[in-house]
Amino acid sequence: MNINERLKPLLREPLVHFLLAGLAVFLFSAWRGEEVDPASRTITIDEEQVSRLVASWQQTWQRPPTQAEIDGLIRDYIKGEIYYREAKRLGLDEDDTVIRRRLRAKMEYIAAAQVENATPDDTTLQKWLDRNPARYTANAAYSFDQIYLGQGDGAASRIKAALADGGDWTKLGETISLPRSLENAPQADIGRDFGEGFAAALASSPTGKWTGPLQSGFGLHLVRIRAVKTPEKPKLAEVRQAVENDWRATTTREREAAAYQALLDGYTIKIAKP
Known part of the structure; x- marks a missing residue:
């Protein structure tokens, strides 16, 4: 290109x-x-x-x-x-x-x-909502795995490296009474067991890969969401402001980066390293 x-x-x-x-x-x-x-x-x-x-x-x-x-x-x-x-x-x-x-x-x-x-149109916001429906409904159910890190995040990078090398996730992290895996757990139950902040963070986490650390009432966790079920897809008119706020927060970084790249492409950069 x-x-x-x-x-x-x-x-x-x-x-x-x-x-x-x-x-x-x-x-x-x-x-x-x-x-x-x-x-x-x-x-x-x-x-x-x-x-x-x-x-x-x-x-x-x-x-x-x-x-x-x-x-x-x-x-x-x-x-x-x-x-x-x-x-x-x-x-x-x-x-x-x-x-x-x-x-x-x-x-x-x-x-x-x-x-x-910048003001996004309804088409843009609807696409955003379609990609992240669980973020805007209180009735989502999650199937996920979690690795408990304890109170500090010092172990996060080490465990992520072990996961990248194919390590057995069930043998990583510290012991805690919480289950390592949950199936179709309602968001309300997750909030009760792990804390409301943890449940809210799940709604913003990607599916299919380890992410975090996420803060719970017990400490920090790495989390891998395997599946999300939303009983009823929210309508844009009902959650428009929340969707627009999230769209704006995310695209601010992306569009600033794109604008800078456009300016950068107009320059010839010469670097002389010692």
Whole structure:
């Protein structure tokens, strides 16, 4: 697959459109000369800038500023602008780790805000619900296996490695009075025996592979769900907000990663290792 084919689906992402639009605005502003020239000795404060200063003050203090306070805001703005231009003129912004981190944080904030504002349609949410019906019903029944780890999670990585090597799961972990396997156990019964948090975590766990650690009232467990039965599939209208919340939390990470990958694909990266 060439780079054009890889970019086509990413360029349909709203977040990518947002970032590209932001870049276009930045370039347009620079072309118009709105980017501050550190060599310039002229500072122009128009009515729009004063209005922004006043609006910011009013939002903070919940009242309009007096004329003396407006004059003070303008003086402070001028002082900040002078220091900014002098710092740029001296090149103090170049190779500055703190500034780089702040700019990165701003870009990540813009990306996250755009994803947060995205609104999924009913088709998207219905697909999500169809993939995770047990998460949105209180009547699900689970067949699962569990390995008890005790109170600390230090054993989790070691036991996962043993499982990956084909180890007998029934001989791993610590002893506990709880059964290692349950068949068609109602979620309410699981909550009573293991704790409500454990039962809720099962609803978000994948089927067919070991996952965890999951916290119960006794400690930590690795869990493998073998089957899930939902007596009645929930309707989207009944659980729409919960489905949208889960969709948003998951796709935020995925879409940020996709948007970053689209930007990364536009760069040539050269790494010289010692």
